[in-house]
Amino acid sequence: MQLQYAISQSISQALHALFGLSVDASQISLQPTRKEFAGSFTFVTFPYTKSIGKGPEQIGEALGTYLKENAPEIKNYNVVKGFLNLEIQEEVWLQLFRELMTNPNHGQGTSSGRNVMVEYSSPNTNKPLHLGHLRNNFLGYSVAEIMKANGHNVMKANLVNDRGIHICKSMLAYEKFGHNETPETSGLKGDHLVGKYYVLFDRAYKEQIDALVEQGMDREEAKKKAPWMLEAQEMLLKWEQGDEHVVNLWRLMNTWVYAGFDQTYRNIGVDFDKYYYESETYTLGKERVEEGLQKGVFFKKPDGSVWVDLTDDGLDEKLLLRADGTSVYITQDMGTAELKYNDFPYDQSVYVVADEQNYHFQVLKAVLKKLGKPYAEGIYHLSYGMVDLPSGKMKSREGTVVDADELVAEMIDTARQQTEELGKIEGFTPEEATQLYHTLAMGALKYFLLKVDPKKRMLFNPQESIDFRGNTGPFVQYTHARISAILRKAAEMGIAVEAASFDNFENLHEAEQDVIIQLVAYSEVVQEAGKLYAPSVIANYAYELAKAYNRFYQEISIFNETDEQARSFRIALSAMVARFVRESMSLLGIEVPERM
């Protein structure tokens, strides 16, 4: 913030004038003053006692006196031990506020010219999305929006994992039990229908294993020898050979799944600029392996398999290509990295993938560096923690997952109940009410999943529905709805929202000042969130802003104010809060209602 820098400069000058000390303004750090003391910024004098040779209070007093006389921004000061608390002139805050009003791009970074690809979602096509995917999707979408706000060109990508043994499992069970069931005949959403057969496969497979074990076979052996496993593997082989029947079935079932996913994506409000399909990319990467062999950074074992030695990077030896020449996971990712780069020459490629794959991405980056790829350095694994249930980790096959579609439906129902209980639905058409419930439900859910630091694991308790009070999405949305009501009334009264209407306003209330401080911080918060890839930073900001506004709202009347200048200022302040609430929430992928 410019203001902080100006104060730092003044302190730098003061240190020089009073004590002959040369400290660059950039080295001087200010912190927000704790609320129990008067002031907005605090300068800590402890670090200077040695070089100056005086006590911390003495230094604080001297600096305070100097600043009050020489720095126009400083209204007053107080010294508590080694802390110099600085109060800022009201007019300075008002001036900052006026600047915000006239700058519609505050918080929009100037174009960086940098290309950032954000890959997220990347689902398997054998089962529907669950709560863990929701965290992934919301994170990915939000990070992409945050990157845009930081001035980058963003490409949102979805790498669909549409082939492999897991898909064949669903296909096989469908062939056995399906009786040509379709989403239409079953009334099931496509992804749920396919997921049903994945579960059926697993159930039958387990029974087969148990049966084999009972016959005296070793369990590990039984897992490999169970008839359905063998059939699934055979099916995968046929798929790779282009067997018409298998490929047709695969196509049919994937079509169902995509229709289901599209519906979910639309419902939760995420989208993609580009889709990649693993069925089209899984053979890529072999050329990169060949390239590495030629460059001598990879090596071949006697059986013909290709490896890379990453022990110098603190990692292990890693297989890159099987002896039979087929790809493994890392081979594919080497290929898709190149493909992505050719499609969109990125400076940075963000992979929103759970932290269980930390090792994999370390390896990927190290391998691409060894190949000397220009895009290796830009690879960033946005590693997020799992969502735990009170019972522990979610497991698809064991049915201990919270289904995404169901959860969203429940949230919408909760939103409806809450709204009806509060009697807040008068004057809404049925369509508007439906829209509101969806907005609130998604607001609550997204905020809940995004307010936590992405790196951390988090807990979700399905028994306790997500709150609509306190530090929640609806709380922030409510603040916006409140302000909207005020702005409607102001418009009716013909009061314009413009800086000129409060030129002579003074007597800034503390609650008003606190709101301005929050507003001014917005652009820094957006930068911080971008630097950390952390929507949680935005969520916490939106909450703090809303809280500061609500305090103001409660303490100070707007329309009962007789001073027109003050009234106009407060309306303008409200409008500005609404704007930043809307913008910050939109960075989280959350909409804000006009009424609720």
Add this chain to the structure above:
RNA sequence: GGUCUCGUAGCUCAGCUGGAUAGAGCAACUGCCUUCUAAGCAGUAGGUCUUUGGUUCGAAUCCAAACGGGAUCACCA
């Protein structure tokens, strides 16, 4: 076992590059709607920041060790 991570109020989480008496929300308890939306506001209570050392004027924050969770160490993806 190796590597990586996490451990803050009963619960869920904030605490930026070290700074004042560690903050919110939920749950509990008190107040505040004839005044702009009470999904709100104000307040009370709740803590050996897992433990022990170290660095420092100063540590929840940095370093080390221990204890306790979790992830990973596949010719699965």
